[in-house]
Amino acid sequence: MVLQAQEGRLIAAAAAGPRVLVATAVPAERDAVAGAFGTRAQEVPHEAPHEVPLPGVTLHRVGDQYQYDLLAAGVGPARAAASTATALTAATLRGTPYGLVVSAGIAGGFAPDAPLGSLVVADAVTAADLGAETPDGFLPVTELGFGTVHHRPPESLVRDVAAATGALVGTILTVSTVTGSAERAAELRARHPRALAEAMEGFGVAEAAAAHGTPVLELRAVSNPVGPRDRAAWRIGDALAALTEGFGKLVPVLESWTSHDRAE
């Protein structure tokens, strides 16, 4: 067992999987993830979550050995990338880098494949609107000769997470504009036939993780169908509850995720 000092506490660092950064968009999603650690925190009062302020962001540190840092990283890919990069850099400078970054939260689901309340884990984290419109249609930045539009989470981890949580496996799109029409939903699905869900942060979080050489996972709970806007029909409470339950099942998977798997 390796002991590390973090924020004045001694923790057993190697005993329970990697240090994990979980980036959500908003505090309600972060708190839903924290709920997966709630019972333990109540049973062991000295292990209640504690806050770690960083420039521009605050981490909520939870878990038996405080190896999970929860971050409400902001809405949209740019803000999420900036916040995630801040947390990753701070951890590296402190000598306690993360072994995994998880983008988590609620999402729109493509009907009928991803129903309300279902969980989706990404085997591809894809930027859906990063590119150029041309007279012949949309061109992703990669076809303009720049960057990337996909990040791929470790395959074995995605498989294990799906088995443990019951999550559907497919592409999760990152958009800067929430889809609001059946036409746009059909256009996205035509361009990304394996897409199960859309949200607004995954690709930004994944870009930050990739810049630090850290693997990424995206886990979402479906709160609404992708399509014509009907905010009143969003089932946010059900999706947040599904996220808490899903995270409770995800944690043991991460804790048995071996260094061999991580090298994948």
Ligand SMILES: O=C(O)c1cccc(C(=O)CC[C@H]2O[C@@H](n3cnc4c(=O)[nH]cnc43)[C@H](O)[C@@H]2O)c1
């Ligand atoms: O109002 C609330 O109580 C509340 C609680 C938790 C989360 C929210 C959000 O509005 C989260 C925004 C977040 O959700 C993702 N999302 C959800 N559905 C979609 C969608 O159809 N298309 C794109 N993104 C979606 C997204 O990641 C947003 O950042 C409110």
